[in-house]
Amino acid sequence: MSDTYAVIGNPIIHSKSPLIHNAFSKQTKKKIYYEALFAPLNGFTEAIKIFRQNNGRGMNVTTPFKFNAYEISTQLTEDAEAAQAVNTLLFDNNEIYGHNTDGIGLIRDIVTNLRFTITAKRILICGAGGAASGIILPLLKENPSTLVISNRTVQKAYKLKDQFSSFNNIIVSNNNMDIAKREFDLIINATSTSLIGKSLILPRNIFASGSLAYDLMYSNKQTPFLKFAQKEGAEYLSDGTGMLVEQAAESFFLWRGIRPKTKEIIKNIRNGS
Numbered sequence: 001m002s003d004t005y006a007v008i009g010n011p012i013i014h015s016k017s018p019l020i021h022n023a024f025s026k027q028t029k030k031k032i033y034y035e036a037l038f039a040p041l042n043g044f045t046e047a048i049k050i051f052r053q054n055n056g057r058g059m060n061v062t063t064p065f066k067f068n069a070y071e072i073s074t075q076l077t078e079d080a081e082a083a084q085a086v087n088t089l090l091f092d093n094n095e096i097y098g099h100n101t102d103g104i105g106l107i108r109d110i111v112t113n114l115r116f117t118i119t120a121k122r123i124l125i126c127g128a129g130g131a132a133s134g135i136i137l138p139l140l141k142e143n144p145s146t147l148v149i150s151n152r153t154v155q156k157a158y159k160l161k162d163q164f165s166s167f168n169n170i171i172v173s174n175n176n177m178d179i180a181k182r183e184f185d186l187i188i189n190a191t192s193t194s195l196i197g198k199s200l201i202l203p204r205n206i207f208a209s210g211s212l213a214y215d216l217m218y219s220n221k222q223t224p225f226l227k228f229a230q231k232e233g234a235e236y237l238s239d240g241t242g243m244l245v246e247q248a249a250e251s252f253f254l255w256r257g258i259r260p261k262t263k264e265i266i267k268n269i270r271n272g273s
């Protein structure tokens with residue numbers, strides 16, 4: 001029987017993870033069984049228990065359970081600890097290993113796939129929720145010149161800055177007027193606005209020449225954030241499809257010890273196949 005893996009979330013119906021991991025399995029000839037698991041909002045721990053009883057080996061964790069996964073992990077990686085969120089679980093004997101591959105996925109997409117250098121660049125992260133906290137440490141490790149965190153609820157942005165107090169290049173923005181005085185080379189939308197079809201209100205003239213606008217959301221239509229960025233003259237635009245596939249590839253590597261090739265799969269997911 002193949003080893004069993006799953007993605008767990010609520011909702012889960014639109015998840016592309018089964019498609020991606022089945023493609024990895026075929027490509028690497030490592031047989032796995034991968035399913036999408038829906039759990040009630042208060043049913044995460046019970047779902048994990050049943051999955052483990054049925055010899056489940058590992059899981060991807062998506063909204064809204066990344067913090068629950070962090071809490072149940074008995075061993076945490078530095079990225080998971082920094083993000084206080086876990087998107088990949090590995091069950092081994094009595095241990096639950098908690099990883100966070102979102103940040104690595106983002107960096108691999110930006111640096112390797114899009115060939116955009118982060119080092120010495122000015123970054124703006126919009127949002128200070130779960131998605132933002134997962135990407136801050138990996139971005140800081142690329143040595144940007146500054147990293148501005150801007151959030152509608154400014155206290156949450158300050159909390160993130162405090163979490164990474166050993167870095168002295170983080171700036172919290174109080175409001176859009178503050179951002180308006182600056183230009184950025186990389187602007188990342190880590191708010192949930194694209195998910196709910198809303199526009200993120202940003203000041204004009206903040207995209208520097210040669211800048212990259214990156215929406216963590218993936219969508220087959222251009223997101224409102226990317227539309228705005230295009231109008232504002234951002235040179236490069238990307239949604240989160242590449243990050244989605246790259247974070248999955250890292251999970252697959254943690255589980256199976258082999259890192260799948262991603263280029264074709266990113267292209268297929270973008271084309272909706």
Ligand code: ATR
Pocket residue numbers: 063126127128129130131132151152153156190191192193198199200201
């Ligand atoms: P996720 O796990 O997707 O990050 P989250 O933790 O609920 O979800 O965070 C959602 C983020 O989107 C937050 O930064 C939120 O801002 P607040 O902290 O002020 O709530 C941001 N967000 C959601 N709707 C927004 C909107 N209409 N305009 C600006 N920011 C928004």
